[in-house]
Amino acid sequence: MILINNLHSKIALVTGGSKGLGRHISAALAQSGATVIVNYAHSRETALQTVDFIQSSGGKAFAVQGDVTNEESLNHLVKESEEITGETIDILVNNATGPQPELSLEESTWDDYLDQLNFFVKAPLLLTKAVLPGMKEKGEGRIINIGSEVIQLGNANFANYVTAKSAQLGMTRSWANELGRFGITVNLLNPGFIPVERHEGIDPSDYQKGVPLGRMGEPLDIGNAAVFLASHEAKFITGQSLSVNGGKTFGI
Numbered sequence: 001m002i003l004i005n006n007l008h009s010k011i012a013l014v015t016g017g018s019k020g021l022g023r024h025i026s027a028a029l030a031q032s033g034a035t036v037i038v039n040y041a042h043s044r045e046t047a048l049q050t051v052d053f054i055q056s057s058g059g060k061a062f063a064v065q066g067d068v069t070n071e072e073s074l075n076h077l078v079k080e081s082e083e084i085t086g087e088t089i090d091i092l093v094n095n096a097t098g099p100q101p102e103l104s105l106e107e108s109t110w111d112d113y114l115d116q117l118n119f120f121v122k123a124p125l126l127l128t129k130a131v132l133p134g135m136k137e138k139g140e141g142r143i144i145n146i147g148s149e150v151i152q153l154g155n156a157n158f159a160n161y162v163t164a165k166s167a168q169l170g171m172t173r174s175w176a177n178e179l180g181r182f183g184i185t186v187n188l189l190n191p192g193f194i195p196v197e198r199h200e201g202i203d204p205s206d207y208q209k210g211v212p213l214g215r216m217g218e219p220l221d222i223g224n225a226a227v228f229l230a231s232h233e234a235k236f237i238t239g240q241s242l243s244v245n246g247g248k249t250f251g252i
């Protein structure tokens with residue numbers, strides 16, 4: 001259950017908000033009063049299902065297409081979002097992901113690393129630059145980077161993804177230091193393994209054995225944490241790395 005209900009008049013942009021964790025981050029922010037831009041790259045139908053889902057419980061949401069790995073498309077996404085809502089973005093959730101191939105060192109190429117860096121470093125950088133003028137003018141803003149517990153686990157055969165997610169930690173802390181004086185907070189929210197549509201058919205029981213709370217996480221666990229970090233109540237929290245994974249790792 002979401003206790004915070006103070007995001008009225010806030011505009012949130014959730015990249016990759018159409019499905020998986022993004023859908024539930026979008027829904028949780030909307031349920032707390034924010035108007036949510038549900039970004040997607042490929043499937044408008046899926047994004048519209050998320051918008052319907054949000055609207056059916058009284059929330060406000062719009063689906064906006066944009067490829068976050070393409071600078072022109074990404075700038076258009078921010079412009080269109082601001083035109084639709086008539087407001088600048090207050091809350092940016094850098095969540096979108098593409099394929100996450102598991103590769104040994106022998107199988108990996110530099111491009112495999114760049115693919116992940118494009119999603120998790122380049123896209124957040126360019127999006128943050130695009131929303132900064134509005135946040136600075138308002139004297140407040142929330143940037144929530146979606147990381148992963150892999151930063152601490154260092155999973156084998158996954159260094160392309162682990163490297164890019166790890167880079168988000170330093171990036172988050174540095175941005176938090178730079179933007180604090182503008183009232184803008186920047187935090188890293190690290191989900192554990194939380195089964196979503198793309199994990200269909202994967203048996204989570206081995207993973208679950210290592211979760212102190214004894215269950216798999218649910219997408220809304222991440223949505224609720226995002227609402228908290230976006231809220232007024234979290235205004236003194238910045239540069240932090242918050243693991244939402246049932247205690248499987250301990251926060252760094």
Ligand SMILES: NC(=O)c1ccc[n+]([C@@H]2O[C@H](COP(=O)([O-])OP(=O)(O)OC[C@H]3O[C@@H](n4cnc5c(N)ncnc54)[C@H](OP(=O)(O)O)[C@@H]3O)[C@@H](O)[C@H]2O)c1
Nearest residue numbers: 016018019020021040041042043067068096097148193194
């Ligand atoms: N689920 C987990 O267990 C887990 C664990 C740790 C961290 N995470 C992190 O949580 C975030 C969400 O993961 P997820 O599992 O929810 O992913 P997902 O279910 O695969 O959803 C990915 C989202 O990104 C969108 N997308 C794909 N390519 C895009 C692009 N080029 N530009 C803009 N949007 C694009 C997809 O929309 P289209 O289909 O329309 O392209 C979709 O909305 C990621 O940062 C992931 O690394 C997830």
